[in-house]
Amino acid sequence: MQLTKQTLNQRNDHVYDALVVGGGAAGLSAGIYLQRYLLSTLMIDKGKARSFWMQELHNYLGLPPDTPGREVLKQGKEHYLSLEGDYLNAYVEEVIDEGETLAVKVRIGRQNPIYKVFRTRYLIAASGIIDHLPQLADMKNVFDYAGYNLHVCLICDGYEMRDQRVGVFGSTASSLQVAFPLGWFTPHITLFTNGAFEIEDELRDRFTAAGYTINEQPIHQFLGENHQMSGVELADGSMVELDAGLVSMGSKYHADYLQGIDLEYQGGNLVTDAMNRTSHPRIFAVGDLKVGMNQVVIAAADGANAATQIWRDIRRVEGSRRSQRVA
Amino acid sequence: MQLTKQTLNQRNDHVYDALVVGGGAAGLSAGIYLQRYLLSTLMIDKGKARSFWMQELHNYLGLPPDTPGREVLKQGKEHYLSLEGDYLNAYVEEVIDEGETLAVKVRIGRQNPIYKVFRTRYLIAASGIIDHLPQLADMKNVFDYAGYNLHVCLICDGYEMRDQRVGVFGSTASSLQVAFPLGWFTPHITLFTNGAFEIEDELRDRFTAAGYTINEQPIHQFLGENHQMSGVELADGSMVELDAGLVSMGSKYHADYLQGIDLEYQGGNLVTDAMNRTSHPRIFAVGDLKVGMNQVVIAAADGANAATQIWRDIRRVEGSRRSQRVA
Structure with a gap:
């Protein structure tokens, strides 16, 4: 059930089998599998998963290729709640290993928040990442286009950008190297530094040899209408026409709540085994937070794996006939 | 495009980037990703993927939990064809490594078949498995219920069988041990040997201690109507009422065409790395054929991984600007 400030004290003495941090594709898929294994599950979501921003999922098997990401999340949440999983809109602050x-x-609520501690046998970190976006004076101007034709994922949207004039927006010289695989899809590439960093000669020569244009001026704003970005206006008032943009500025990893626990990372990503278990036996990681490709369908598969392994763990300890105990 | 006997000679001199054997969930997902990477793909399907038989997919994120498996396949095939992938209804007989x-x-067509050789740089084995079913005198009686409430997948359908009277149909004494994890969902379990094999005392004692009934008579037929199996009629005319069945008789692995190639297997399953590459650098395996759980969402993720790795391989060799070459 959807927990609220009013109803959550009903769960005071309950130890969940699994607590899922994050209600994106990975978390929802995990929750659906967990509930179908008759495990008691609490999903805690702070809202706005990365896929929520995707206006069209073009590569998810079984859905028409113009399905918005938020539709998958809506369907998944309904599915999870129909299986009687607990769901709470809140922010996870900290996880403490009690053995x-x-x-x-x-933390529940933004104004006058209340704080609460839940207990669980297993935790699934499904809290994902969120892309850093160009920092312009008017951020609303950035949000107008992000997830439409201002893309953040080459794997997802390279095909959409084929033969288009694409601007690449990086945060470091190195981050602009996404232009090379983007060059598979289109030769019409302009690299924007937004005046924020230098490009060393060797890399500059490689970009130039590949035929890419480099623009090192500060960006004033994106141009366009109806969420379709049509170019960039620079600080000096000049304009560059574009058909699409690709942001390559890295990501924020939503994993602060795990800081108190010793886990193995690779870059910002959690290292897991094939069943998505981290280096901690009771903590699993699924979706964009773990090492691997950031794709909705892979996140959904991760959830199935983690839930199944948790079921196997619990079943080995408890034996059979869960149905009678909880029915 | 959908290739036919009439049109397939248009592809005589073409070397595909990837040939996908099997048009189930894994193959279709791979095909969608491959075409979106601007790779030329041929999918060869002999029809009737395992998920085709699943009347309701209850655990696939993004779809209502009563979506038939065949709907996912239909949507996936339309999606793949809309991306201009080639598709051929045919049977793959043999793969020869030419370097x-x-x-x-x-082989194309059943009566008066024609034979043809296609060439490809990479192959994705997505041909899956098919479950062995109880062999009764009237197999139509078996097919009437298989995929409805005569289940073949405990992971998928344990939840559907909770607290039901379930018959387990095995092919060996060992195969009946699926009753133990099934016992998580229901205590009302009858094990059927169909008179085909013996159960040793030690295992018999374990089944009895768990409260399971053992029935060693030959089965005459399944009872029921409208695809809902309601029990079993035995050879002596007696009947056992059931709410559902679980078949545990192993599977046929559709991988005969790979016999001429030295590949690493674990049981009947192909061993792959995290990106679904087999021990052969140009052959990938996805879905039920590879080691791992047999789930539609995992098969779909496999396809994404294999396609992406093939793209990376080809891109490293060819460099950029595919778009201009093939446009």
Whole structure:
């Protein structure tokens, strides 16, 4: 059930089998599988998963290729709630390893928040990442286009950009190297530094040899209408026409709540085994937070794996006939 | 495009980037990703993927939990064809390693078949498995219920069987041990040997201790109507009422065409790395054929991984600007 400030005290003494941090594709898929294994699950979501911003999922098997990401999330949440999983809109602040259980400290509400600790046997970190976007004076101007034709994922949207005039927006010289695989899809590439960093000669020569234009002026704003970005206006008032943009500025990893636990990372990503278990036996990581490709369908598969392994773990300890105990 | 006997000679001199054997969930997802990477793809399907038989997919994120498997396949095939991938209804007989390419020998048509060899740089084995079913005198009686409430997948359908009277149909004593994890969902379990094998005392004792009934008579037929199996009629005319069945008789692996190539297997499953590459650098395996769980969402993720790795391989060799070459 959807928990609220009013109803959540009904769960005071409950130890969940699994607590899922994040209600994006990975978390929802995990939750659906967990509930179908008759495990008691709490999903905690702070809202606005990365796929929420995707206006069209073009590569998810079984859905028409213009399905908005938020539709998948809506369907998944309904599915999870229909299986009687608990769901709470809140922010996870901290996880404390208590041995047999994990204590999960949660903040509920933004104004006059209340704090609560949930206990769980297993935790699934499905809190994902969010892309850094160009920082312009008017951020609303950035949000107008992000997820439409201002893309953040080459794997997802390279095909959409084929033979288009594409601007690449990086945060470091190195981040602009996404232009090379983008060059598979289009030769019409302009690299924007926004005046924020230098490009060393060797890399500059490689960009130039590939036929890419380099623009090092500060950006004033994106141009366009109806969420279709049509170019960039620079600080000096000049304009560059574009058909699409690709942002390559890295990501924020939503994993602060795990800081108190010793886990193996690779870059910002959690290292897991084939069943998505981290280096901690009771903590799993799924979706964009773990090492691997950031794709909705892969996140959904991760959730299935993690849930299944947790079921196997619990079943080995408890034996059979869960149905009678909880029915 | 959908290739036919009439049109397939248009592809005589073409070397595909990837040939996908099998048009189930794994193959279709791979095909969608491959075409979106601007790689030329041929999918060869003999029809009737395992998920085709699933009347309701209950655990696939983004779809209502009563979506038939065949709907996912239909949507996926339309999606793939809309991306201009080639598709051929045929049977793959043999794959020959020619070094830079693989030659794939195909039989097209059942009566008066024609034979053809396609060439490809990479091959994705997505041909899956099919479950062995109880062999009764009247197999139509078996097909009436298989995929409805005569289940073949505990992971998928354990939840559907909770607290039901379930018959387990095995092919060996060992195969009946699926009853133990099934016992998580229901205590009302009858094990059927169909009179085909013996159960040793130690295992018999474990089944009895768990509260399971053992029935060792030959089965005459399944009872029921409208695809809902309601029990079993035994050879002696007696009947056992059931709410559902679980078949645990192993699977046929559709991988005969790979016999001429030295590949690493684990049981009947192909061993792959995290990106679904087999021990052969140009052959990938996805879905039920590879080691791992047999789930539609995992198969779909496999396809994304394999396609992406093939793209990376080809891009490294060819460099950029595919778009101009093939446009």
